[in-house]
Amino acid sequence: MEVARHLGLDAPGLLAQLGLSSTIFDAPGQRIPVTAAVALLNESARVSGCETLGLRMAELRQLSDFGEVSLLLRHQRTLRDALQVIVQYSHLLSDALAIHVEETGNTVVIREEVVTDTHEYSRQATELAIGIMHRFCAAMLGAQWRPISANFTHSAPASLNIHRRIFGCRLEFDVEFNGIVCPAADLDAVNPQANEAMARIVRHYLDSLPTEGELSLVFKVRKTLFLLLPMGRATIEQVAQTQGMSVRTLQGRLEECGATFSDLLNSVRREMVFRYLENPSYALGRVAGMLGYSIPSSFTRWFIAQFGTPPAAWRAQHGIVLRKER
Numbered sequence: 001m002e003v004a005r006h007l008g009l010d011a012p013g014l015l016a017q018l019g020l021s022s023t024i025f026d027a028p029g030q031r032i033p034v035t036a037a038v039a040l041l042n043e044s045a046r047v048s049g050c051e052t053l054g055l056r057m058a059e060l061r062q063l064s065d066f067g068e069v070s071l072l073l074r075h076q077r078t079l080r081d082a083l084q085v086i087v088q089y090s091h092l093l094s095d096a097l098a099i100h101v102e103e104t105g106n107t108v109v110i111r112e113e114v115v116t117d118t119h120e121y122s123r124q125a126t127e128l129a130i131g132i133m134h135r136f137c138a139a140m141l142g143a144q145w146r147p148i149s150a151n152f153t154h155s156a157p158a159s160l161n162i163h164r165r166i167f168g169c170r171l172e173f174d175v176e177f178n179g180i181v182c183p184a185a186d187l188d189a190v191n192p193q194a195n196e197a198m199a200r201i202v203r204h205y206l207d208s209l210p211t212e213g214e215l216s217l218v219f220k221v222r223k224t225l226f227l228l229l230p231m232g233r234a235t236i237e238q239v240a241q242t243q244g245m246s247v248r249t250l251q252g253r254l255e256e257c258g259a260t261f262s263d264l265l266n267s268v269r270r271e272m273v274f275r276y277l278e279n280p281s282y283a284l285g286r287v288a289g290m291l292g293y294s295i296p297s298s299f300t301r302w303f304i305a306q307f308g309t310p311p312a313a314w315r316a317q318h319g320i321v322l323r324k325e326r
Contacts, residue, residue, distance in 0.1 A: 001025065003056045007048040014044055029067055034096040034116050041124035051157040054124035058131025059166050063139040065132075068206060069093060075199040079140050080187035083110070086136075089206055097129060098223035102231075103184055107148065111179040113226040115219075121275045123154050126178050133180060134167055144189050148181040155279060174281035176230045176290055217243070218259050221250075225268040230290045234268075236261045270306060277315055280323040284311055 004011040012022050018036045045053040063070050069089050076082040083101050090097055100111040110133060114125040130150060138145045149170040150163070156173040157163070163171050224242050228234045239261070240250040254260060269291050276287040288299035303311045315322075 002060055003053060004044065006056075007044075007050055007053070009044055009048055014040060014047070017043070034094065034114075035118050038096075038114070038116055038118070038120070038122045038125045041128065042122055045124050051123075051159075052127070052162040054122075054126070054128035055131045055162055055166060058128050058135060059162075061132050061135050063136065066093060066136070068202075068209065072199060072202040072206060073136075073140070074193055075191075075195045075202065076140075077191060077194045077196070078188050079137060079191070082136075082140055082191075083187070092206065092209065095219075096125075098227050100227040103187075106184050107181055108184050108187055109177070109179060109181050111177050111227050111231075113178060113223070115223045115226050117219075121154075123152075126152065126154070130178060130180060131166060137180070137182070137186070140191060141186060141189055145186060146183070147186075148183065151175050151177055151179055151181065153178055153275065153279070155281060174279060216257065217253050218257050218264065221254070221261070221264050222268060225265060226272070229265075229268060229272065229292055232289075232292060234265060234292055266306075269302075273303065273311075277311060278318070278320060280320055283322060287311070 001011055004014075015022055015024075018040050020032065020036055020040070024030050024032060041054055045051065050056070063073065066073060066086075069085065069092055072085050072089070073082050076085060083099075086093070087099050087101070090099065096114050096116050098113040098115055102109045102111065112126070112129045112133060114122060114129055130152070134147065134150065137147070147167065147169045149172050150167040151172040153175060154173065156171070160171060220243065221239055224239050225234050228238055228242075236247050236250065240247045243250060245253070251261065254264070273287065273291060276282050276290055282290075284299070285296045288294075288296045291299060293299035293302070300310055303309075303314070307314065309317070
């Protein structure tokens with residue numbers, strides 16, 4: 001609401017337009033349908049002409065905005081432990097947020113995706129999520145938090161002033177993933193406020209909270225695929241491991257839901273391909289690789305089979321001209 005007022009937006013009117021009431025802010029723990037939340041972000045950015053609306057919202061977030069989970073986060077020994085808590089209790093934060101923490105040598109990549117049933121990519125929702133993650137890490141580590149880069153699959157805005165002020169690190173746009181890169185040593189910096197006994201009490205409390213409905217396995221697999229596909233790891237073995245299942249169990253559970261792994265992988269590819277093709281910074285060979293195709297011609301054959309035209313022709317039809325090779 002602070003950002004809306006600053007930008008001169010009619011917040012109650014925008015909320016009503018999407019079937020929401022201003023009274024939702026009277027109950028901090030109330031859930032908001034993710035489709036409505038993302039639509040509100042997109043429409044507010046459009047009406048205000050503010051490309052950085054989501055990021056401005058993230059700038060105002062505090063650790064307490066994680067709700068009950070913040071009680072547990074405060075008492076984690078390290079940032080590594082706290083990130084594991086966020087992943088474990090993500091169902092209490094947002095059903096749409098997918099997070100993957102990957103350590104490679106001396107660096108760590110915290111990948112994030114906002115996955116909805118509307119199949120629409122949102123710059124605002126993505127930057128809100130990454131901005132909140134940055135704020136959270138800064139709250140945990142203070143001056144010790146020195147990220148290497150903030151990364152976005154979308155193009156840079158006209159002005160980078162807000163991004164530079166908030167992140168204070170290298171900014172990477174038109175790259176293969178959304179998220180933050182930081183030194184691995186940051187994850188092991190000791191939190192002086194950590195209290196193991198209090199953490200056990202809070203964890204027991206969080207485990208006792210009722211959930212508003214288990215996310216379907218199909219949606220969980222979709223979220224995982226959005227994270228793993230650009231990494232070249234969207235195999236059924238990798239996905240089964242993230243779900244704590246054997247491949248055979250995953251296949252059986254998906255079959256019970258009326259789905260198959262190959263169909264889900266194909267549907268995620270269909271959603272991601274247009275996000276990539278609409279970005280004029282992505283060469284077709286790069287798009288192929290981000291969708292898991294090591295040979296560009298295989299990607300072209302898949303695209304023709306799915307949409308009836310070569311990807312280069314689709315770009316030409318939509319007036320998308322390659323900006324540069326990367």
